[in-house]
Amino acid sequence: MSALLRLDDLHRSYGSTVAVDGLSLEVASGEVLGLLGPNGAGKSTTIGMIAGLLRPDRGAVVIDGRGGPEDPEIRRLLGLAPQSLALYDELTARENLKLFAELYDLRGSGGRERVQELLVAVGLDTRADDRVAAFSGGMKRRLNLAVALLHRPRLLLLDEPTVGVDPQSRSSIIELIRTIAGGGTTVVYSTHYMEEAQRICDRVAIVDHGKLLDIDTVDSLIDRHGGKPILRTIKGGEETRLRTDDPVRELTALFAAGGLESVRIDRPDLEAVFLALTGRTLRDV
Ligand SMILES: Nc1ncnc2c1ncn2[C@@H]1O[C@H](COP(=O)(O)OP(=O)(O)O)[C@@H](O)[C@H]1O
Ligand SMILES: [Mg+2]
16 A cells, blocks of 8 residues: 555644644555544644644654655645635635635636536536625535645545535535545545544544544444444334344344334444444534
8 A cells, every 4th residue: 555645643732732642644545534533633633734734743744755745846735625614705606716726826728627617516606606605504615625626636635524514515525525536536534423434434543632543444443343233123112222243143033932013233333433442422522
C-alpha cells in the first residue's frame, strides 16, 4: 500500500486543552478514511493540521511521501471543505466558485467550464445565480464541497460535510463523495454519524479525546469489538433479547417450540464498537 497521507505522532493543544494526543495513521492512495468520534474528539484539529491551517505542536504530516502542507506544491494536492462554511453569503453560488477558481489560478474558459461542471455535480446549477444567503444549510454544504473540488485535489478533506443538512441533501452529498472516491480521489472524512462512516468509508479511524482508539474496515471493527448479534423475538406479546453467536440455531429451537410472532436479528454496528472502546455511546456525548 502506498500511503498518500501519513500522520506521525501528531500533537496539538490549545492552552491546557489537549485536542490531538499522539495520533498516527496512514491513508492509502484512493482510500476513503473516516475519522469517527464525538464532538470535541479532535477531528477538526486533525484536519486543520493536515490542511496546513494549524501547526502541530509535535509530530508530522507527510503527504505523498514528500512533505507537509506548508509546502505550496503539496498544498495544491489538497482540497478542504471545512466544518465552518467558507463561503461569501452576499455572493451567488457561481460568484463564490469563480472567486475561488481565481485563487487556484483557474481562469478563463477552463475555469468557467469547471465552475459550471461543479454546479451541476452538486445539483446547484438551477440556483447558480442566487445569493448564498438565501440557501438552505444543505445547499451551502454542497457549495462548500464544490469549492473544495475546484482544482481536482488528489486528497480531499471533508470536515463534517453533512452537519445541519436535510436528509435529501445528505444523501446527495454522500452519493457525490462516493462518485469522487470512485474516480480515485483519496478522501479523509470526519463525522460523528456512524451511519455515514459505515456507508462511505473503506476504513474508519475511531478517535476520542484526541487519541486513535482503533482503525480498520467497518466489518473488522464490528467483528473485533461489536459483540454478538442480538436475536429479538416476540412471543405471547413479550419481547425477548438474546445475545448469541449462533442466531440460526437459537431460532431453529424457537421455531420448533412454536408461537413466535416476530423475529429480528440486530447485527452490532459502529455504535456498539464505540461503546466497547470508550464505555460511552456516540449519541450521548
Ligand atoms: N480554537 C480553539 N481554542 C480552544 N480550544 C479549542 C479550539 N478548537 C478546538 N478546541 C478544543 O479542542 C478539542 C478538540 O476540538 P475539535 O478538534 O474541534 O474536535 P471535533 O472536531 O472532533 O469536534 C475540544 O476540547 C475543543 O473544545
Ligand atoms: Mg469538528
